[in-house]
Amino acid sequence: MKRVLPVFLAVGAACPWLYLRLVGFHGSPAVQAALSGAAILGAAFLLSWAAELAQLDISDALAVALLSFIAVLPEYAVDIYFAWQAGKDPTYAPYAVANMTGANRLLIGVGWSAVVFVYWWKTRSRILRLAERDRLELGALTLATVYAVVIPLKGSLSLLDTAVLLLLFALYIRSASAQSVGEPELIGPAAAIAALPQRPRRLVTASLFVFAAGTILLSAEAFSEGLVGTGKLFGIDEFFLVQWLAPLASESPEFIIAVLFALQGRANLGLRTMISSKVNQWTLLVGMLPLAFAISSGSPEAMPLDSRQASEIFLTMAQSLFAVVVLARFEFSMWSALALFGLFTTQFALPALHPPFIALYFVLAFALLLRDRGRLRTLGRAVHNLTARERPVEEAAVGPEEP
Structure with missing residues (x-):
């Protein structure tokens, strides 16, 4: 009973808003944002446990991709809502970009780094080593990051971006689904539910x-509008609230799961899940924004960017580039984690200084490539493996986690 208590707590977090929503409650923006945000938080935990349980029936890599996708589903709901509204009211367009860039930078700057920090605290090892099979995520992330340069240069998010990014996501899922099925490593409520017989387990899942x-569908609009309304009510920059508070609420369950791993x-499984989430957000999420905008506006016009x-997109791309180069040796050191976390927090505190941080990310990335050109060859192989028609034989791990 103790292991499934979090499930009841998550359902309980969602129930107050669901009840008020069904009876037609209209409160202040702050109350609306708080209650609907709690509902989304509870739903995000439920989704993460359900996605873990789904690993019992699908391949390892596909399970990681599914887990990372479903765990950030609340993020998709909020961001696509803003993009949909932007098709009718252009003033919503900045919020869609704010939420997307905040979520992506938070994943790398805080999520990835947190896994390494916890790993060091647990083992006193300063290097977390990944397996060569993780080149699947690395290849997808490399291609998406390179393509992302185009978006701010052309000043819009268009259906061309949708086509390219959804193709990358499809390649990633195709490659993930071709890998072997293995025994998942479940923790907490997911482990308790997994002990049930197959039919009850699948019913619970x-x-x-x-x-x-259902909770996310009934909460996304209220949470999004509540954040914007709260900013206007208290004189807080709405862009700031949407960029950081919304992703923090919707992605916290995934952060917690990765830390528990x-x-x-x-830790390598936790980091792999976080990397896969970045792939999902950098391909599927970004690609869906212009599609939602076009359908809502009733025309194939691109969503303009000021x-x-x-x-913001350029800074997010620069951070992703540095992160990809860091991972090109299939290891994530404490120094790399400190660099990503330090740059993220400093940029967060100094939001007006985007150009220097963009330049710094580029300098660090190219300095690593020049010092160790094997990283570039690794990235090239990762891209080739992702796009190859025949899946390569799955490699073993690159050494133990201990250095």
């Missing part, structure tokens, strides 16, 4: 998916 998805000595939005 499906129920978690349905309840969580690290605490249990499976200078601030273009700068």
Whole structure:
């Protein structure tokens, strides 16, 4: 009973808003944002456990991709809502970009780094080593990052971006689904539910998916509008709230799961999940924004980007480039984690200084490539493996996690 208590707590977090929503409650923006945000947080936990349970029936790599996709589903709901509204009211366009860039930078700057910090605290090892099979995520992330340069340069998010990024996501899922099925490593409520016989387990898993998805659908609009309204009410920059508070609420369950993996000595799995989430957000999420905008507006026109939005995307791309180069040796050191976390927090504190941080990310990335040109060859092989028609034989891990 103790292991499934978090499930009841997550459902309980969603129920107050669901009840008020069904009875037609209209409160202040702050109350609306708080209650609907709590509902989304609870739903995000339920989705993450359901996605873990789904690993029992699908391949390892596909399970990681599914887990990372479903765990950030609340993020998709909020961001696509803003893009949809932007098709009717252009003032919403900055919010869609704010939410997307904030979520992406938070994943790398805080999420990836946190796994390494916890791993070091647990083992006193300063290097977390990944397996060569993780080149699947590395290849997808490399291609998406290179393509992302185009978006701010052309000053818009268009259906061309949708086509390219969704193709990358499809290649990633195709490659993931071709890998072998293995025994998943479950923790907490997911482990307790997994102990049930197959039919009850699948029924519980499906129920978690349905309840969580319904909660997100009933909460996304209220949470999004509540954040904007709260900013206007209290004189807080709405762009700031949407960029950081919304992703923090919707992605916290995934952060917690990754940290729990690290605490249990499976930090490489936690980091792999976070990397896969970045692939999902950098391909599928970004690609869906212009599609939602076009459908809502009733025309194939691109979603325009102003200078601030273009700068945000450029900064996000630069951070991703540095992160990709760091991972090119299939290891993530404490120094790399400190660099990513330090740059993120400093840039967060100095939001007006985008150009220097963009330049610094580029300098660090190219300095690493010049010092160790093997990283570039590794990235090239990762891209080739992703796009090859025949899947390469799955490689073994690159050494133990201990240096």
